[in-house]
Amino acid sequence: MKTPKISEAVVRRLPVYLRYLQQLQDSNIRTVSSYELGQKLDMNPAQIRKDLAYFGEFGRKGIGYEVGYLVEKIKQILKIDRHLNCALIGAGHLGIALSNYNRFTQEKLCITAIFDNSVDKIGTEVGTIKIQPLDEIERTIQDRDILIGIITVPAPEAQKVADRLVGSGVKGILNFAPVSLRVPSHVSVRNADLTTELQTLAYYID
Ligand SMILES: NC(=O)c1ccc[n+]([C@@H]2O[C@H](COP(=O)([O-])OP(=O)(O)OC[C@H]3O[C@@H](n4cnc5c(N)ncnc54)[C@H](O)[C@@H]3O)[C@@H](O)[C@H]2O)c1
Numbered sequence: 055m056k057t058p059k060i061s062e063a064v065v066r067r068l069p070v071y072l073r074y075l076q077q078l079q080d081s082n083i084r085t086v087s088s089y090e091l092g093q094k095l096d097m098n099p100a101q102i103r104k105d106l107a108y109f110g111e112f113g114r115k116g117i118g119y120e121v122g123y124l125v126e127k128i129k130q131i132l133k134i135d136r137h138l139n140c141a142l143i144g145a146g147h148l149g150i151a152l153s154n155y156n157r158f159t160q161e162k163l164c165i166t167a168i169f170d171n172s173v174d175k176i177g178t179e180v181g182t183i184k185i186q187p188l189d190e191i192e193r194t195i196q197d198r199d200i201l202i203g204i205i206t207v208p209a210p211e212a213q214k215v216a217d218r219l220v221g222s223g224v225k226g227i228l229n230f231a232p233v234s235l236r237v238p239s240h241v242s243v244r245n246a247d248l249t250t251e252l253q254t255l256a257y258y259i260d
Contacts, residue, residue, distance in 0.1 A: 064105050065132075070095060071102070072128045078121045087118035138163045139200040141224070143215050144207035145170040145178075145185050148230055152206065153180045165204065167194050188218075195222035202226045209233045216243075 074094060078086055088106075092099035106112050106124075109131050113119045129135040140156075142149050142165050149168070156165045157180075168180055171188045178185050186194060194200070203219035205212050205227060212231035219227060226242045229235055235243050 060108055064108060067097075067102075067105055068128050068132055071105075072125065072132070075121055075125045075128070079125055084121055085118050086121055086124075088113065090118070134163050136162065138202060139166040139198055140164065140202040140204055140228075141167040141169065141191070141195055141200045141219070142204040142206060143169045143188070143191070143219070144205065144211075145172075145175045145180065146206060149204075149206035150180055152204065152230075153183065157181045166198060167200060169194075188215075191218055192222045195219070195224060200224060202228065204228045204230070205235075206230045 071091065074091065075086070088099040088102045091097070091102050095102075103113065106119075109127065112124055112127055126135070140163070142153055145153070145168050149170075153165050153168055165183065168183050168185045169188050169191050170176060170185050175185050176187045195203075200222075201224055203216075203224045203226070205215055205219075207215050209231045212229065212233045213235060216227055216229070216235045216237060220237055220241055224241065226244070227235065227237065229243055229245045230247070232247060232249065234245075237243055
């Protein structure tokens with residue numbers, strides 16, 4: 055069967071479903087209806103059913119969704135049922151905080167290499183990861199099959215770092231620097247920005 059083109063809005067909702075389903079799993083709850091999901095996530099149950107139906111028939115009438123099964127399915131859809139190595143570049147305030155957070159929360163989608171260009175940082179450790187010089191980025195990314203780069207360097211350095219990540223073969227970049235990156239079309243970029251989120255939020259505050 056040909057997979058339909060899935061909109062980004064649907065893809066962005068899947069991790070939201072997954073996070074709540076994993077909480078249910080931790081509480082040993084075995085089944086959940088789209089109505090219950092909708093109530094908890096403040097979403098329309100019909101929307102949830104429609105989103106999940108893009109990928110298959112996961113629910114059963116009168117019973118709902120089997121939580122464990124749906125968790126595994128969503129992980130497969132998001133392709134996070136495999137180990138996916140990430141490299142972080144810029145071991146400053148934000149980079150260290152993100153690395154420490156990721157270390158405790160993720161088993162498979164994890165930061166496995168950290169780079170910086172400061173002699174004060176190179177060779178020091180974040181958890182079990184030794185910060186490497188930027189010069190080692192290409193070789194490390196290829197040797198460790200790293201597919202995602204996370205940029206936490208100052209804005210003027212971000213494009214140069216992105217170019218090196220792309221040249222090393224990464225397929226996705228999560229960019230925290232306040233700058234728009236230019237990358238080839240085969241590379242996906244997601245920007246995370248506290249300031250723009252706050253500015254957007256401000257619009258809704260009277
Ligand atoms: N998206 C957000 O919500 C958000 C929040 C805070 C900070 N930021 C951005 O994140 C970035 C980092 O902020 P910070 O407060 O951690 O800064 P920081 O100065 O504490 O850390 C930056 C680190 O990058 C390293 N670095 C600089 N140039 C480099 C290069 N070419 N290659 C490798 N390493 C390099 C520095 O040595 C330093 O360790 C900035 O661009 C900042 O604007 C974004």
